[in-house]
Structure formats: C-alpha cells, structure tokens
Amino acid sequence: MNKTLGIIGGTGWLGRAIAEALLDSRFIGPDRLLISNRSGVSTFGPDVRLLADNQQLVELSDRVVLSIRPEQFRELKIDARGKLVISLMAGVPAVAISAATGADVVVRAMPNAAVEIRQSFTPWYSAGNLGDHDRKWMQRLFECVGSADEVPDEDCIDYLSALSGTGPAFPAMLQMALTNQAVAAGIPLAIAQRAAQGVVVGGGQMLANRDPRQVIESLMAYRGVTAAALQSMADQNIESIVGRAVQAGAEIARKGM
Ligand SMILES: NC(=O)c1ccc[n+]([C@@H]2O[C@H](COP(=O)([O-])OP(=O)(O)OC[C@H]3O[C@@H](n4cnc5c(N)ncnc54)[C@H](OP(=O)(O)O)[C@@H]3O)[C@@H](O)[C@H]2O)c1
Numbered sequence: 001m002n003k004t005l006g007i008i009g010g011t012g013w014l015g016r017a018i019a020e021a022l023l024d025s026r027f028i029g030p031d032r033l034l035i036s037n038r039s040g041v042s043t044f045g046p047d048v049r050l051l052a053d054n055q056q057l058v059e060l061s062d063r064v065v066l067s068i069r070p071e072q073f074r075e076l077k078i079d080a081r082g083k084l085v086i087s088l089m090a091g092v093p094a095v096a097i098s099a100a101t102g103a104d105v106v107v108r109a110m111p112n113a114a115v116e117i118r119q120s121f122t123p124w125y126s127a128g129n130l131g132d133h134d135r136k137w138m139q140r141l142f143e144c145v146g147s148a149d150e151v152p153d154e155d156c157i158d159y160l161s162a163l164s165g166t167g168p169a170f171p172a173m174l175q176m177a178l179t180n181q182a183v184a185a186g187i188p189l190a191i192a193q194r195a196a197q198g199v200v201v202g203g204g205q206m207l208a209n210r211d212p213r214q215v216i217e218s219l220m221a222y223r224g225v226t227a228a229a230l231q232s233m234a235d236q237n238i239e240s241i242v243g244r245a246v247q248a249g250a251e252i253a254r255k256g257m
Pocket residue numbers: 008009010011012013014015036037038039040041054067068069070072075076088089090110111112113165167
C-alpha cells in the first residue's frame with residue numbers, strides 16, 4: 001500500500017507487535033510507517049521514523065492508530081480531522097474518540113495477546129462511513145496478526161473485549177484449575193502441570209480444525225470416563241458460569257475506562 005500509517009504508542013506492547021507484523025508481512029514498508037511515543041526510545045530500526053510530536057505524526061499519516069492506554073488517551077491532544085483513526089483501546093467509545101480528535105471515521109478494533117504469535121482474533125467496527133477500499137485494507141491489516149471480522153455494531157466490540165480480547169485468560173484459568181485439582185487429588189505437582197498443559201495446549205491445537213460440538217457429542221456418545229466428566233460440567237451449568245464471566249468483563253468495557 002502507498003498510504004502512510006502512523007501508530008501513536010507504537011513502541012508499546014500491542015502497537016509494537018502489530019507494527020512488526022505489518023513490516024514482516026510487507027503490508028507496509030518501513031518508509032510508510034511512523035511511530036510516536038513520549039520517551040523517544042525506539043524499538044525499530046532506523047528506517048521507521050519515531051516522532052515525539054503526535055500532531056506531526058497525524059499530519060504525516062493518512063491513517064492513525066491509537067495504541068495507548070485509555071488513561072493516556074485522556075491526556076492526548078491531536079487534531080485528526082479528515083484522517084481515518086483506528087483505536088485499539090478497550091472501553092473508549094467511538095463517539096469519545098471522534099469528539100477528542102475531530103475524526104469523522106473512527107474504527108474500533110480489539111486484538112488480543114496472541115498478536116505476539118500472530119494468532120489473534122481481531123473484531124473491528126467502523127463508526128462512520130468506510131469505503132470498500134478502506135474496509136478491505138482494514139481487514140488485511142488485522143489479518144497480518146491472525147484472523148479478523150468486521151462486526152455489525154459497536155457493542156460487539158465491548159462484548160468481545162471480554163471474550164476474545166482476553167487472549168489466553170480463559171485457557172489459563174482452566175489450566176490452573178486442572179493443575180490445582182490434580183495436586184489436591186494427590187498427583188505430584190510437576191506431573192499435574194504437564195497433564196493440564198497437555199489438555200489446554202495440545203487439546204487446543206486439535207480444535208484448530210475440528211467442530212467443538214461434534215467433539216463433545218462423540219465423546220458423550222462413548223459413555224466413558226470423559227463423558228462422565230463432561231456431564232458433571234454440564235450439570236453444573238458451565239455455560240452459565242462462562243456467560244456470567246464474559247458479561248462481567250463486558251460491563252466494564254461498556255462503562256468505559
Ligand atoms: N494488552 C492487550 O492484550 C490488549 C488487547 C487489546 C487491546 N489493548 C489495548 O491496547 C492499548 C495499549 O496497550 P499496551 O498493553 O500496548 O500498553 P503499553 O505497552 O503501555 O503501550 C502504550 C504505549 O503508548 C505510549 N504512549 C503513552 N502515552 C502516549 C502519548 N501521549 N503519546 C504517544 N505515545 C504515548 C507509551 O510509550 P511512552 O511511555 O514512551 O510514551 C507506550 O509505548 C490499550 O488501550 C489497551 O486497552 C490491549
């Protein structure tokens with residue numbers, strides 16, 4: 001692409017992971033990428049320009065990514081009228097971003113920690129009119145760090161912030177519970193840890209190309225050890241536990257941060 005992309009906060013954890021993926025996949029050349037931060041410390045080679053002045057970055061960029069924390073956004077002063085602004089911030093509504101930056105078109109996107117291994121799922125939503133060309137560009141941008149979907153309304157972003165935005169949180173919780181319960185049942189710690197990791201990591205990889213409903217149905221049909229364990233979770237309404245957990249996170253995102 002020959003547009004210029006500026007990332008405010010592009011040396012932070014998320015901004016840097018995305019910027020590196022965009023460069024590695026040649027989605028953008030280093031001469032078209034601009035980064036700004038306050039410290040002046042760059043994590044990129046000399047070809048990627050680092051700016052201390054956010055307004056200068058906005059003026060030199062066709063599209064501007066906000067990859068700063070919500071509390072840092074409150075201090076940010078930029079005039080981005082006429083620019084496409086893409087926010088990666090959790091819990092900051094598009095209307096607040098438009099009001100603070102003057103941008104007519106604001107895209108909100110919610111990648112997750114798996115950007116690090118380029119396996120994030122990134123839902124994105126455009127508040128304002130995004131042309132076909134920009135829509136395809138947006139989708140391709142987030143595909144550089146995994147998979148992506150445009151979602152039909154902004155509330156999907158707040159809900160999904162608490163679902164896919166949590167990255168490894170839910171599997172980590174499951175892995176920890178399996179480990180602790182195995183230890184409580186008398187399995188030595190190191191073995192419990194390996195067993196639980198095998199379930200979450202090995203099992204997770206198997207699900208990459210299997211339908212989870214079919215997996216569960218076929219295991220239930222077998223009526224063996226696994227079926228008894230799954231039935232116990234179903235009897236305790238695991239779906240409702242998961243549903244309440246995601247809603248609790250989504251409420252925080254909806255309330256704003
Ligand atoms: N972590 C996740 O899993 C995740 C997932 C989805 C979305 N997000 C969102 O991503 C955003 C960034 O999170 P993060 O974890 O990457 O934070 P982070 O590592 O703290 O990065 C923030 C970056 O912004 C820079 N910065 C702060 N204020 C600035 C300003 N006024 N002008 C220019 N640069 C500024 C900081 O650098 P200096 O200190 O040098 O200025 C830093 O490099 C958050 O809004 C979060 O909600 C995070």
